[in-house]
Amino acid sequence: MANYILKRFAGMALVIFIVLTLVFVLVRLAPGDPAAMMLGPEATAADIAALRSQLGLDQPIIVQYLGFIASVLQGDLGTSIFFNQPVTDVLIARAEPTVFLTLFSILIAVAIALPVGIASAYTRGSLFDQGTLSTAILVASVPSFWLGLIIQQQLGSNLGLLPVSGYGPPEAGFFERMTYLIMPAIVLGIVNSALIIRFTRASMLDVLSEDFVRTARSKGMSESRVVLKHAFKNALIPIVTVVGLTFALLISGAVVTERVFNLPGIGSLVVGAVLRRDYPTIQGALIVVAALYVFVNFLIDMLYLAIDPRVKY
């Protein structure tokens, strides 16, 4: 097993290395001189030359590449052109809303999806089941930013229950700031529950028709125990996998949702950086988010070992 973990870890490291290479290539896809693009039309030739040397663009491509990999591995993601600060600091300053928004959204999505998916599989073919499937497809088709605007309008402005925009005044404490995340998290949670519902239902259907479930029933075990203990435990692997995949969807959703709710997170940062052509910031955000995704999916692989003793490598 230690061998397997080691192998998966090496695989993860390789994928992260390719991620870094892709990001390096991506920024250099820009037509023309990236330094000139970043500084805009008013820049003088001297400014451009200075930025070129600051970014290392005046060196041979292979030196640039090795230097890039070396500094990223040391946690140095370069300097933001706009903020004139290390990209790492800029990202950390904006991380809180995004991290907690993602966490809350996953929790809400799972809290909706598991009971609904299990109930749907258990009552297969019923009106409830058909309704669930139709609703899941519908929800997966709604643009999250549109749903966000509507919920913002209906719940926030009409009822005045929750803060609808921003991240609180500067002196707001941690818990006050978190209240600003509730509504966006509900929106993202609902939108992202659809896929998990469908996987939970399919996985439960597979398991419910297996022999050991019939055996458990014939032993006279209560239905709730059969479904929740025997069946659900065995249906977990595909469900955990799709929760991991949802992570990437959630980050994408967060980029747009942060914009709707005016949250100062990584998503808003990247959109701003795109409009300002702040390449180091875009590059840094891409690296952090992709590496995080690869790492989460590595953890999920490890989780398989814990939830299913049959998984041996």
Next chain:
Amino acid sequence: MAGASAAVAAPSLFKVLIQRRSVALGLAILAVVLFAAVFADVIAPHDPGVMSVRNRLKPPSAEWWFGTDEFGRDVFTRLIYAGRVSLIVGIDTAVLASVIGIILGLTGGFFRKLDAPVSRLVDAMMAFPDILLAISLVAVLGGSLANLILALSIVYAPRVARVVRAATLVIRELPYVEAARALGTSTWRILVHHILRNMVSPVIVQATFIFAYSMLAEAGLSFLGVGVDPSTPTWGSMINGGRQYIGTADWLILFPGLAITLSVLSLQIAGDGLRDALDPRLSKDL
């Protein structure tokens, strides 16, 4: 021979599809959206660009079916013109992503030595969240319709690559491929005639979903203001423009949002139906 059997199969596939009520409904909605976009010039009751202060923010009525925006432009007219952009992005992305994905997937699945590098490349590409990668690519390449399509195709190609690779791994070992090889058939011919032909259905199913996802992504990007040229109406930019009138002129965001939802929904239903009809083994009650 294969051509003849495909010709026979085509009408029956369509029949299978429209027999499912939900799929028939999905295809019907899609047909309406397509029709409206293609014939926008004929259908549109007003000019999409003409502004009129006198007619600003008029609620839906017999004259202005979906109301007017803050510049007095007809929302219905702009909606069907905007549909063109969404459909062009969706269709082109589905095609281009499939082409890139097929090349990657066939390479990885057929040539054993290339499998590991191609698979890791695909894993790495899938690690980037779609909208984030798309806006970064658009930022680097520059904001135009063609670059948006290219960016979204790069984002979604790995999904096709995975499906094609998995199918290639299976088909590669089948006796008829071995026979073709024994007969001295060229690698290229085996790839195109013996392998690619047999995975048309899973690729079409994926392409349908990519059509749907890229329409959603395009709407998101336009909403963020990093999609196509802001002067071109798109459903996403119409919602962004209507934001400030929410509560006073809700029709400005209501109709574009419904247009996106209905189009994406019809594609997802069609994709599900296609998957069930083309390959019942894949459906698995999802």
